[in-house]
Amino acid sequence: MEQEKLAKQILENVGGSQNINEAWHCATRIRFKLKDENQAQTEKIENLPGVIAVVKSAGQYQVVIGNSVAQVFSPLARQAGLNNTEKDSQNTETTDKGTIFDRFIGYISSVFTPFLGALAGAGILKGLLALLVSFNWLTEKSGTYLIWNAAGDSIFYFLPVVLGLTAAKRMKVDQFVGMGIALALVYPDLVNVFSDGQNLSFLGIPVISATYTSSVIPILLAIWILSYLEPIIKKIFPEAVRNIFVPFTSLLIMVPLTLLVVGPIGSAIGAGISSLVMGAYNFVPALAGLIVGGFWEVFVIFGVHWAFVPIMINNLSQSGTDVLQPLAAAAVLSQTGAALGVFLKAHNKKTKALAGSTTITGLFGITEPIVYGITLKFKRSFICAVISGAIGGAIIGTAGGRATAQTLVSVLSIPTFIGHGFVGTLIGLTVSFILGTILTFFFGFKEDSNESNNDDIPSKTRINSPIAGTLLPLSAVNDEVFSTETMGKGIAIVPTNNTVTAPVSGTISAVFPTSHAIGMTSDSGVEILLHLGIDTVELEGKYFETLVQNGQVVSQGAPLIKFDPEKIKEEGYDPTVMLIITNTNQYTIATTNETAATSDTEVLSVEPQVANIQVSSNN
Template sequence: MDYKLLANEILSGVGGKENINTAWHCATRLRFKLKDESKADTQKIENLDGVVTVVKSAGQYQVVIGNAVAKVFEPLAQLADLENTDNQDTETTTNKKENIMNRFIGFISSVFTPFLGAMAGAGILKGLLALFVAIGWLTDKSGAYQIWYAAGDGFFYFLPVLLAFTAAKRLKVNQFVAVALATTLVYPTLVAISGSAQTINFFGIPVIPTTYTSSVIPILLAVWVLSYLEPVLNKVFPEAVRNIFTPLFSLMIMAPLTMIVVGPLGASVGTLLSSGVSAIYNTAPAVAGAILGAFWQVFVIFGVHWTFVPVMMNNISKLGYDPLLPILSVAVLSQAGAALGVFLKSKDKKMKSLAGSSVATAVLGITEPTIYGVTLKLKRPFICAAIAGAIGGAIAGGGQAHASSFTLPSLLALPTYLGSGFTSVIIGLAVAFILGTVLTYFFGIQRSKETLASSVVVNEKKPGNEYLAVPIEGTIIPLKNVKDEVFSSEVMGQGVAIVPTSNIVKSPVEGTISAVYPTGHAIGIISKDGAEVLIHIGIDTVELDGRYFTTLVQQNQKVTQGEAIVEFDREAVKTAGFDTTVMMIVTNTPDYNISVTPDTTTKDTQWVISLAEKNTKNETMDQGEIKHV
C-alpha cells in the first residue's frame, strides 16, 4: 500500500492542514483535533482503501487504520507540517469549546499513547520473568533475571519521568523542567527517606514521607499546576533572561510545593481510587467482572476507556496488583471469538478476509479493526461478543484474578496474571473466546444483511440478462420504504431507492438519455438493450424549480455506464426541507422478471439489479441479484 498517498487523501478529507489544530496517533487510530469538523468529508475518508472507519468521540476526529497507523501518520505529519499547527493558541481555543470530560479524556489519551507500546512490552517482560522463575528456568538471583527485571521494572519505577515529558508536551510547558520535577519525586535520597518513614522539613514545614516511584496522579497534578505557573513567570521576566530564570523559579517553587502539597494530595486521590475499586470489586467480584466484560468495548468505542488507565496503574502502584486488567482481556478475547465466528460463517470473500485478520489482531490486544470492520458493522456479532465477555468476565472476576503489572489486555498479558485467580482467568478467556465464536456462528449473522452480502455476489454476467448499476453512493433501501406512495406502491415500476452520501448521480446503464426534466431532478434513460430507466432525485424536489441541481447531459445524448449525469447539493436540498432519497425505477417492468433484494451499502458504482427478459416458452427466469461492496 502507498501510505503516503493514503495520508495525502486523508489530509484532503479532513479539510487540509489548515483545518488541523493537533494530530497524533495511538495503536490503531489517527486522532485529530479539527478546527471545524463540518469541513471533514467522513464518507470520502471511510471509502479509502486502508481506512476501517471514522469515529467522532471525546472531541476528537478519529480515523481508524489498524496496525499500519504509524506508517500512515509519518507521511501525514510531513504533509501537514503538524509541528507548526500544534500551537498554544489553537489548542487553547479548542479546549475551551469542549466539556470537562472530553478535555480530560483527550489529556489522558495523549499522555499515555506515546509510550503505550513500550509500557505493554515492559509489563509482559515482568510477567514472563515471573513465569520463568515459577517453572524453574531462572532464579531471582541470576544475572539474566536481574538485568531483564531492571529493563521491565525500570520503566514503571521511573514512570513519573515519562508522564512528566508527555504531559508537559500536551499542556505546552517546558518538558525538561517537568522532567526535572519528576526526577525530584523519584530521587534516590528522598525515596530512601520516605521508605524509612522519616519526616523532613522545608523551612519548618513538615514534608509527609510518601514514595512516588511508579505513581501516576501526583506528577500529572504537578505538571498541571506548572502549566499555570510558567506563563506567569514568563510575563514577569524579560525575554533576555526568561530562558534561565523561568526554569529556575519554576523548580524552586514547584519542587517544595509538589513535595508538601500537590504530591501528597495526588497520592491521597490515588489511594481513594484504589480503595474504591477494591471495595466494589471485593463486594461483588463476579458482577463487576460481568459488567466490565460486557461493556469494555463500548467504552473503547466512545473513547472513555482512557479514564481507566490511571486507575489501573494506580492500583498496581498502591496495591501491588490490579483486578481489572484480567477481565478486560476476557472482553478482548470475546471480540476475537466473534470475529472467528464471522470468518467461519461468512461466504463473502472480503468480509471473510477482514474477519480472519481481525482474529489475530484482537488476540494481540488490538480490537478496533475487529469492532469497526466486523462485529459492530454487522451488529449481532458485537452483541454476541458482549454476552460472551460478560460470562467470561464473571468467571475471571469471581475467581478474583489479579494482574501484577500493567500491559495491554490480550493473550500476551497472560504471564502477568500468574498467582491468585490464574485458573479463573484461563477459564474465563477460553469461555469468552469459544462462546463468542459459537454464538456468532449460530446467531450473529443476519440473513437479511450479511447473508445477502455473502451469498448473492454477482461476479459475472449471465447470458440473456441485462445489468443495472447503482446510480449514486449511499445506502440502498427497499422501494416500498420510500415516503412517496407513487414510488413505494411500485405503480411506476420496480426498482431500488438510495439514501445518498454523494452529490453525483451516474448513469446505471449504457444507453441514450430519453428525457431531461428542466428542473434537473429527474432523468430518463433507455439502455442499449431496451430497459427504460427513470432516475428521480429526491421527493417533491420539483418544487425547487431547478435550484441546487445541475444537469450534465442533454436529451438524446449517448452515455456510458458510470458516466455522471446530474450533480446536486444534497445538503442544501435537505436544508430546504426535502427528502434526498434517489429512486431508480425500471418503468417497463412488465417486460422483465425483476427480483430486487436491497438493504446494503454501496461505496462504488456496482451491479445491483439484473433483468431477465421474459420468454413466452419458459416462464422460469433468472432472478435479480445484488452485489454488496
C-alpha cells in the same frame, strides 16, 4: 502510494490542515483535535477505502484505520505540516474546548498513547519473568533475571519521569522542566529518606512522607498546575533571559510545591480510587467482572477506557496487583472469538479476509478493527461478544484474578495473571473466547445471500447532483447534442445556487479554458462531463471561475466551479447544468425519481455491465 492517497483524502475531508489543532495516532486510530468538527465530512471519510470507521468521542475526532495507521499518519502529518510546533502552541486555547470530562479523557489518552507500546512490552517481559521463576527456570538472584527485570521494571519504576515528559508536551509547557519535577520525585536521596521514615521539612514546613516511584496522579497534577504557572512566569522575565529564568523559577516553585501539597493530595486521591475499586470488587466480585468483562469494549468505543489506565497503574503501585486487567482481557478475547465466528461462517471473500486478519490482531490486544469492521457492523455479533465477555468476566471476578504488571491486555498478558486466581482466570478467558465464537457462529452472524454470492460483481457508483436545483431528463434540454444522448446518458439540473461540486470522488481529467465545463474520472473509472449552460462557451469564461486544476484529486462534494446563473440568463443563455457519463457504453445507468436535488442528492446509479447481471434502469 495508497497510503499517500488515503492520507490526502482524509486531510481534505476533515477540513484541511487549517481545521486541525492537533493530530496523533495510537495503535489503530488517527486522533484529531479539530477546530470545527462540523467541517469534517464524516460520511465521506467512512466510505474511503482503508477507513474502518469514524468515532467522535472525548473531544476527539477519531479515524479508525487499523494496523496500517502509522503508514497513513506519516504522509498525513507531512502534508498537513503537523511538525510545526509553533503553530500548535498558538492553538492551546482552542485545543482545550469541550466538557471537563472530555478534556480529562483527552489529557489522559494523549499522555499515555506515545509510550503505551513500550509499557505493554515491558509488562509482557515482567509476566514472562514471573512465568520463568514459577517454573524454576530462573531465580530472582541470578544475573539474567536482574538484567531482564531492569529492562521490564524500569519504565514502571520511573513512570513519573515518562509522564512528566508526555504530560508537559500535552499541556504545552517546557518538557524538560516537566521531567525535572518528576525526577525530583524519584530522586534516590529523597526516596531513601521517605523509605526510612525520616522526618523532612522545607523552610520549616514538614514534608509528608510518600513514595512516588511508579505513581501516576501526583505528576499529572503537577504538570497541570505548571501549565498555569509557566505563562505567568514568562510575563515576569524579559525575552532575553526567559530561556534560563523561566525553567529556574518553575523548578524553584514546583518541586517544593509538589512535595509539600500536590504529591500528598495526588497520593491520597490514588489511594482513595484504589480503595474504592477494590471495595466494589471485593463486595460483589462476580458483578464487577460481569460489568467490566461485558462492557469494556463499549468503554473503548466511547473512548472512556482511558480513564481506567491510571487506576490500573495506581492499583499496581498501591498493592502490587490490579483486578481490572484480567476482566478487560475477557472482553478482548470475547470480541476476538466473535471475529473468529464470523470468519468460520462467512462466504463473502472480503468479510472472511477481514474477520481472519482481525482475529489475529485481536489475540494481541488490538480490537478496534474487530469492533468497527466486524461486530458492530453485524450488530448481533457485538451482542454475542458482550454476553461472552460478561460471563467470562464474572468467572474471573469470582476466582479473584489479578495482574502483577501493566500490559496491553491480550493473550500475551496471561503470564502477568499468574498468582491468586490464575486457574479461574484462564477458565474465564477461555470461556470468553470459545463462547464468543460459538454464539456468533450460530446466532450472531447472518450473511446476506447477495453479499455471499456476489464477491466478483463490481459495486455501483453512486453519483450525486453537482448543484442544487430542479432535475430534468436530458431529453428536455434545449440542445440536440445532449437531448439525444449523443455525448452519453446523464441528467440535467436547472441550478438554484452558484457552486458546482464534485458529484463523486475522483480526479479532474479536463479543465476547459472558458471554465464552462469540466471533466473528471471517478475512483471507480466512471468518466463524467459537467457542462454548465448551453452555448456558454461563447461567453469566453465570463461569469465562470474554475476552483480546481487538471490532475487534482477531489472528494465528493468538493467545490469545482463558481458561476453566476442569473448573469448568464441576462446575457441570453440557458444556465442549465448537464451531468454526462461519457463512457456510457461501459455501464448500466439508473436515474433518480426525484424532481429536485441538493448537492447531497443521489441522481445516478452507475454499475459496470457484467454478463448475467440485470440492473433496472429508469432511462
